[in-house]
Amino acid sequence: MDLNGDDEDFEWEPPTEAEMKVIQARRERQDKISKLMGDYLLKGYKMLGECCDVCGTILLQDKQHKNYCVSCQELDSDVDKDNPALNAQAALSQVRERQLAAQSPAPSQAQELNGGPGSSQPNVSVPRPEHCEGAAAGGRGLLPPLAVLPPPAAPSPSVPATTTTPAPARPPVPPQSAAIQPVVQEAEEAVLAKLRWATNQLQSSASLEASIRLCSLITSCASSLRSLKELSQ
Amino acid sequence: MVLVEHLNLEHVLQTVSVLESVVLRSFGPEGGQVLFTRDTGQAMLSRSGTCILTALRLEHPLARIVVECALKHGSVTGDGSKTFILMLASILRMIHSTACKEPNVSHTYNSRDVSEATAARRLADELLAFVLEELDDLIATGVVPYGCCLSWEDFTAKPQLPADKNNHCVQKLLASFFQTRLGCTHSDFISDLTCELLTHWKFKNDQPSLSLQFVNDNFPALHTSVSGFPISCSRLIEGQVIHRDFATPCPQTDHKPVKAVVFTGYLQPKLLSAGEVLELRSGEQGKEGSFVQFNTWAERSLEGVFANLQSLGVSVLLSGVKQSAAVLALAAHANMCAVECVSEDELSLFAQLSGARPISDCWMIEPDNVATLTFCQPILLGAHRYVHVAFNDLEERLTIKPCSLIICGPGEGQTDQCASAFQDAIRMLLSTWEPMGRTASTASKRTLQSNKRTSFHKDDQIRNAPVFKPGCVIPAGGTFEFLLNHALLQQARSCLVSDDANMGFPAVSQLLANALLCVPRQIYSHSPRCFLQTQTALLSFIQNHSPPFSLVYNQEHNTVLTQGQDKSECPLVEGKQCMHCCREADKSSKGFMLDLGLESVSCKCQLLLAVLQCVSSLLHVDTVLHIHTQSRRLANISSEGTEDEAED
Numbered sequence: 031m032d033l034n035g036d037d038e039d040f041e042w043e044p045p046t047e048a049e050m051k052v053i054q055a056r057r058e059r060q061d062k063i064s065k066l067m068g069d070y071l072l073k074g075y076k077m078l079g080e081c082c083d084v085c086g087t088i089l090l091q092d093k094q095h096k097n098y099c100v101s102c103q104e105l106d107s108d109v110d111k112d113n114p115a116l117n118a119q120a121a122l123s124q125v126r127e128r129q130l131a132a133q134s135p136a137p138s139q140a141q142e143l144n145g146g147p148g149s150s151q152p153n154v155s156v157p158r159p160e161h162c163e164g165a166a167a168g169g170r171g172l173l174p175p176l177a178v179l180p181p182p183a184a185p186s187p188s189v190p191a192t193t194t195t196p197a198p199a200r201p202p203v204p205p206q207s208a209a210i211q212p213v214v215q216e217a218e219e220a221v222l223a224k225l226r227w228a229t230n231q232l233q234s235s236a237s238l239e240a241s242i243r244l245c246s247l248i249t250s251c252a253s254s255l256r257s258l259k260e261l262s263q
Numbered sequence: 264m265v266l267v268e269h270l271n272l273e274h275v276l277q278t279v280s281v282l283e284s285v286v287l288r289s290f291g292p293e294g295g296q297v298l299f300t301r302d303t304g305q306a307m308l309s310r311s312g313t314c315i316l317t318a319l320r321l322e323h324p325l326a327r328i329v330v331e332c333a334l335k336h337g338s339v340t341g342d343g344s345k346t347f348i349l350m351l352a353s354i355l356r357m358i359h360s361t362a363c364k365e366p367n368v369s370h371t372y373n374s375r376d377v378s379e380a381t382a383a384r385r386l387a388d389e390l391l392a393f394v395l396e397e398l399d400d401l402i403a404t405g406v407v408p409y410g411c412c413l414s415w416e417d418f419t420a421k422p423q424l425p426a427d428k429n430n431h432c433v434q435k436l437l438a439s440f441f442q443t444r445l446g447c448t449h450s451d452f453i454s455d456l457t458c459e460l461l462t463h464w465k466f467k468n469d470q471p472s473l474s475l476q477f478v479n480d481n482f483p484a485l486h487t488s489v490s491g492f493p494i495s496c497s498r499l500i501e502g503q504v505i506h507r508d509f510a511t512p513c514p515q516t517d518h519k520p521v522k523a524v525v526f527t528g529y530l531q532p533k534l535l536s537a538g539e540v541l542e543l544r545s546g547e548q549g550k551e552g553s554f555v556q557f558n559t560w561a562e563r564s565l566e567g568v569f570a571n572l573q574s575l576g577v578s579v580l581l582s583g584v585k586q587s588a589a590v591l592a593l594a595a596h597a598n599m600c601a602v603e604c605v606s607e608d609e610l611s612l613f614a615q616l617s618g619a620r621p622i623s624d625c626w627m628i629e630p631d632n633v634a635t636l637t638f639c640q641p642i643l644l645g646a647h648r649y650v651h652v653a654f655n656d657l658e659e660r661l662t663i664k665p666c667s668l669i670i671c672g673p674g675e676g677q678t679d680q681c682a683s684a685f686q687d688a689i690r691m692l693l694s695t696w697e698p699m700g701r702t703a704s705t706a707s708k709r710t711l712q713s714n715k716r717t718s719f720h721k722d723d724q725i726r727n728a729p730v731f732k733p734g735c736v737i738p739a740g741g742t743f744e745f746l747l748n749h750a751l752l753q754q755a756r757s758c759l760v761s762d763d764a765n766m767g768f769p770a771v772s773q774l775l776a777n778a779l780l781c782v783p784r785q786i787y788s789h790s791p792r793c794f795l796q797t798q799t800a801l802l803s804f805i806q807n808h809s810p811p812f813s814l815v816y817n818q819e820h821n822t823v824l825t826q827g828q829d830k831s832e833c834p835l836v837e838g839k840q841c842m843h844c845c846r847e848a849d850k851s852s853k854g855f856m857l858d859l860g861l862e863s864v865s866c867k868c869q870l871l872l873a874v875l876q877c878v879s880s881l882l883h884v885d886t887v888l889h890i891h892t893q894s895r896r897l898a899n900i901s902s903e904g905t906e907d908e909a910e911d
Contacts (some may be wrong), residue, residue: 064277068284072297076320077281079889081274088277088323 066100214262225251271376278325283352286345291786307676312344313337332877340866341690350874353781358386387879393771405750410737439860444684449494463666475693482686484609489645490678492671499666502653513600521636523579525621531587695863696733740859741783743867751776
């Protein structure tokens with residue numbers, strides 16, 4: 031297959047350890063899917079000729095003619111576990127990463143972050159998982175790549191630190207005249223912040239999968255911004 | 264609306280993996296049974312791969328292709344549909360991992376998927392070409408020397424001594440087959456019954472495959488399923504059982520030979536059907552005749568036919584269609600018994616065995632249409648009454664003793680299973696004894712290649728001769744796969760060393776060798792240590808003892824392949840001597856090679872070929888067009904896959 035000796039980008043190299051883990055995890059997941067599907071076939075489900083739109087797995091149909099996707103409805107999603115908006119662990123690991131990265135250069139940024147809502151702690155506190163869970167449960171109803179919209183009223187001090195994933199700077203929201211305006215404005219700000227963060231991540235990202243996911247996040251941020259602009263008009 | 268769906272390798276792999284997970288748990292000697300239930304409350308236990316795969320509800324076109332290929336293979340060799348799926352999945356996985364490593368030249372192909380698919384397709388074609396060329400030689404050198412050849416004569420001879428090894432082998436082959444199908448309890452009994460049946464049906468001085476083919480083709484007419492009795496009640500009875508009851512009362516005969524005729528058409532022709540007009544004319548002037556006259560004429564002609572039959576001494580009428588009431592009345596009046604609606608294959612078997620031609624035109628009844636039977640009487644089997652006939656002069660004419668099989672089972676499902684196990688056993692024996700010759704095309708290809716190769720040279724005279732002798736068996740339990748794996752790896756190594764022109768073959772044989780090991784790995788899945796032990800023992804055995812040495816004799820006496828602990832070298836002159844000293848070695852170490860019986864080499868060979876052809880067909884599918892119509896059959900034809908042929 032090596033037609034033109036075009037080797038720089040496309041030569042096969044043995045996968046790095048991280049990639050090996052990803053490959054291994056994916057293979058295990060596929061095996062699990064196959065086993066579950068085999069069990070369902072033996073229970074009398076029908077294997078259809080169509081694939082699920084979300085994950086691409088083959089669909090099954092039960093005796094009541096209801097379609098069923100094994101990977102979406104039974105297994106935890108492959109992608110969700112890395113999305114900080116939906117998973118406490120991912121949020122936790124992301125905050126820790128941020129802490130490590132922003133430890134020396136910007137203690138003031140952290141203060142600014144927590145200054146507005148009036149947190150008493152000088153440093154960025156590592157958020158407790160329960161808050162994450164609550165927020166994650168609230169955010170699970172939305173599509174995975176879309177960032178969760180902040181709740182209209184944000185009473186607790188630690189909520190902004192967790193649900194909106196510490197952005198470098200979150201400008202305070204000035205009160206507007208119309209009732210719906212502040213909400214839309216807040217939403218736009220949040221989405222923009224997320225967009226900014228994703229761009230930063232993308233610039234420093236080294237892995238292919240992460241870059242793909244970040245690009246899709248940016249796409250969905252842009253589309254949500256568009257719909258918010260329509261809403262405000 | 265036509266939906267166009269492009270396939271990628273992952274999709275194919277997932278489909279086959281799902282089917283693999285379905286059959287995996289029933290695979291092997293430790294495999295479990297699947298309980299089939301219906302809404303009506305009927306339940307059936309089965310381990311047969313054909314049963315499981317047909318019961319799945321599949322609408323996915325690729326899955327349907329795979330299942331059909333597996334079933335077709337099973338219908339030829341009688342076994343191995345689960346192994347088919349297992350090997351298919353394993354080979355596809357190996358191809359997938361190899362194809363992913365190909366360098367992606369993205370400016371030639373649009374995406375990684377497409378380049379992977381192309382690489383996979385190329386690998387599959389190479390595999391198939393490799394196997395078509397090299398497999399027979401590899402098996403002849405690497406596998407057959409370690410097996411033993413069963414001959415047809417030994418098979419049918421009754422075992423005179425308990426130490427009669429050859430017959431023991433044949434019983435063993437059948438017993439291990441029935442063990443996988445019906446369980447251990449009845450396998451010996453059923454295999455004895457099968458041997459007896461085949462002994463009776465052996466055409467003397469003929470190829471074994473002819474009589475096996477005859478029994479296989481006529482099996483539906485040769486067996487009767489009776490449910491409600493234990494399996495051990497199955498037996499053979501002489502003659503043929505016609506699966507219909509008498510339509511007229513059967514007169515009591517006093518042990519005289521009975522004459523019978525076979526009618527394929529109606530005795531009283533149906534002149535009036537719905538929507539037709541019958542025009543009656545009488546006399547030369549063409550005056551309109553009356554219906555009464557017509558009726559009288561019809562009756563008189565029928566009486567004439569019966570008078571003819573009585574003059575020939577016929578007392579039994581076998582008819583393939585339902586005769587009219589007038590015919591039956593006349594038959595009863597003339598003291599003849601009639602059997603109606605006999606199926607075509609039973610009638611043809613009857614005609615073959617009795618030597619009488621069936622009557623198509625009832626006006627022309629010749630003496631050679633009349634068959635002579637020893638008796639023709641009703642027989643009560645289970646809840647049904649059938650007709651039992653025995654043929655008179657068969658010994659002189661055909662030199663066989665025809666007999667019919669009565670298969671009993673506790674329930675209808677089990678009896679059907681037993682019957683299909685019987686038929687599959689006959690098919691398996693047929694493919695064991697069928698000489699594995701080559702077609703003209705592959706032979707000519709080989710003679711072209713033989714100039715380049717340093718291995719095997721074949722003369723032109725023996726071009727169409729079978730590569731290895733028919734009837735070859737080896738111990739079951741993965742031995743075939745281990746041996747072939749070893750042979751493939753050796754060949755790959757020697758190809759690299761000798762710097763062969765064909766660079767692709769070592770990679771392909773490596774791929775195939777690794778894929779083959781999935782079968783023994785699954786057989787010994789309950790104990791991975793057992794797998795490694797068996798493999799090591801077998802390989803060390805091969806290295807220590809040069810061929811021909813039969814592992815079959817080794818296994819019979821439960822000997823152990825010691826791992827070099829035993830210092831005594833066995834003399835390689837005769838198998839018996841080697842068994843002797845191996846038995847002494849047995850006492851020192853414990854045996855771990857499971858005695859799993861025997862399996863046929865040619866069945867395995869055909870399986871491998873069928874799997875690779877299926878792989879090639881699957882990977883050549885580019886696009887699936889979904890046509891949403893009411894008819895399910897049309898939706899299946901919409902995919903562009905090709906059917907697999909079981910023979911090459």
